[in-house]
Amino acid sequence: MSPIITPEWVLKVDGLGKVFGPFTDESIAKTGSDRGTSKDSTTGSIVAAWDVSFEVAAGEALGVVGESGSGKSTVMRCIAGDQSTSVGSVHLRNIDGGNTNILHMSASTRRQLRIDQIAVVYQDPAEGLDLRVTAGGNIAAPLTAAGLRNFGAIRHRASELLSRTEVPLNRMDDVVRSFSGGMRQRVQLAKALANRPPIVLLDEPTTGLDASVAAGVLDLIRGLLEEFGLAAVVVSHDFSVIEMLTTRCIVMNHGRVVESALTDQLLEDPHHPYSQKLVSAARS
Amino acid sequence: MTKKLDPTMVLDVRKLYKEFVLHTVDGRTVEALNGISLTVSAGEHVALAGTSGAGKSSLLKSIYRTYKPSSGEVWFQLLDGTFVDLVGLTDAELATLRGTQIGYVSQFLRAAPRRSTFDIVAKSGMQRGMDISTAREAAAIALKKLNLDEALWDVSASVLSGGEKQRINLAAGTISPPRLLLLDEPVSALDPSNREAALELIDTLTHQGVAVLAVFHDIEAMERLATRVIVLQHGVVSYEGSPQQTLAKLAGVAR
Numbered sequence: 001m002s003p004i005i006t007p008e009w010v011l012k013v014d015g016l017g018k019v020f021g022p023f024t025d026e027s028i029a030k031t032g033s034d035r036g037t038s039k040d041s042t043t044g045s046i047v048a049a050w051d052v053s054f055e056v057a058a059g060e061a062l063g064v065v066g067e068s069g070s071g072k073s074t075v076m077r078c079i080a081g082d083q084s085t086s087v088g089s090v091h092l093r094n095i096d097g098g099n100t101n102i103l104h105m106s107a108s109t110r111r112q113l114r115i116d117q118i119a120v121v122y123q124d125p126a127e128g129l130d131l132r133v134t135a136g137g138n139i140a141a142p143l144t145a146a147g148l149r150n151f152g153a154i155r156h157r158a159s160e161l162l163s164r165t166e167v168p169l170n171r172m173d174d175v176v177r178s179f180s181g182g183m184r185q186r187v188q189l190a191k192a193l194a195n196r197p198p199i200v201l202l203d204e205p206t207t208g209l210d211a212s213v214a215a216g217v218l219d220l221i222r223g224l225l226e227e228f229g230l231a232a233v234v235v236s237h238d239f240s241v242i243e244m245l246t247t248r249c250i251v252m253n254h255g256r257v258v259e260s261a262l263t264d265q266l267l268e269d270p271h272h273p274y275s276q277k278l279v280s281a282a283r284s
Numbered sequence: 285m286t287k288k289l290d291p292t293m294v295l296d297v298r299k300l301y302k303e304f305v306l307h308t309v310d311g312r313t314v315e316a317l318n319g320i321s322l323t324v325s326a327g328e329h330v331a332l333a334g335t336s337g338a339g340k341s342s343l344l345k346s347i348y349r350t351y352k353p354s355s356g357e358v359w360f361q362l363l364d365g366t367f368v369d370l371v372g373l374t375d376a377e378l379a380t381l382r383g384t385q386i387g388y389v390s391q392f393l394r395a396a397p398r399r400s401t402f403d404i405v406a407k408s409g410m411q412r413g414m415d416i417s418t419a420r421e422a423a424a425i426a427l428k429k430l431n432l433d434e435a436l437w438d439v440s441a442s443v444l445s446g447g448e449k450q451r452i453n454l455a456a457g458t459i460s461p462p463r464l465l466l467l468d469e470p471v472s473a474l475d476p477s478n479r480e481a482a483l484e485l486i487d488t489l490t491h492q493g494v495a496v497l498a499v500f501h502d503i504e505a506m507e508r509l510a511t512r513v514i515v516l517q518h519g520v521v522s523y524e525g526s527p528q529q530t531l532a533k534l535a536g537v538a539r
Contacts, residue, residue, distance in 0.1 A: 244396050
């Protein structure tokens, strides 16, 4: 037993793996960072993620960094339930005290988790929102799914959330398609927080936004993580995002975790050759 | 992983090595620390001296684990008296200690951009377990002590001068005194009067029992604050003694 009491995990991922196509032990051995590929040349299967493990506590943000194609979004989608998982386990403290592997739950039960346990903010707002629906309507969806029926109460909660994420309330009844990119991300954040989930997964939340808009969204995210004490997983290839939001990180390359470190240590003293390449490219 | 050591020690560094392997440059290696051993007790201010490149900053970063040591041990005494080797802790354990018992103040402000001065300092207090009103009070006291103009308190720290940022940094790093304080040129950009206020603050912490391990570029600051001086050369301890002895010796070399 360590004499240092660290906060208990709320999300625990253990040995997670996702393979597109049939796979054998050989597929695993032939792929990964050391092999420089995630594709098994014999079967054509893609080992998108393999042996990914980490824990995140309340009020803590873990970064997942790597180039596109490294498997970071796959990991996020496996946790969120957007994608089936090949192997491994995901546990949530709130579900059966953390004793149940949620990957073994039925599809409908897993969808329930997305209502008030795990929220996801996607890079593309079209994935997290219905662009044909108003901002208020988008936020009402998770609220009604959670059992809120009173129209006035829903409106009230939606306006609360929108003002917290700095969306002008006079835009509440406009369809999201008419919103700018930065504003759409703010609506996504409002929707994600609707039922106060303990866990939020952020996939490149500011990528594709203008620098000034991205800065505003990033400030907002940082404020929300602190205010709600969320356990967050931040997937990004942008080290400035990672540096600002996270205290610990994992680095992925060809579907494998090649390094895990404190964020400042990763930036100043990266160990794995791939991490060094990544950091020096970002910092020069 | 825990150990009983001399209970007066807060920090006991043993044969610490740090070697960088540069995979992007043909796997070349660079040695920063070559087996450093030293101790710091509660209420002691140990100043690190030596030419640039001697390993002073590398040592502080290796203790704080911004650098991951290659080998050696860094024993740290927790509040309950048990010792832990910082080198062997998990990242999560270290993050917890950093938030509460170990402080690190460098010459550069490391804070999220677009955050107000006052907020940075108060948040640091809350991270160390203060409630919001105590933290706000303590932040105001700390900033006043360092003579930071109140008109700047609600200004985003990124637009401030180097000297102002250093004072914010010091205020945030000392708001709730850690057990071990690592200082890396914390007053390098301050003018004489503000520098005096900052040195005063550091001196007070030492007297309150904080163990301080510090790097200052000027001998005056070391003379004023240090209870012991350790001279580093090529990543090892070359000399150690009282400030008077050591600094006289250093001055002799300089002459």
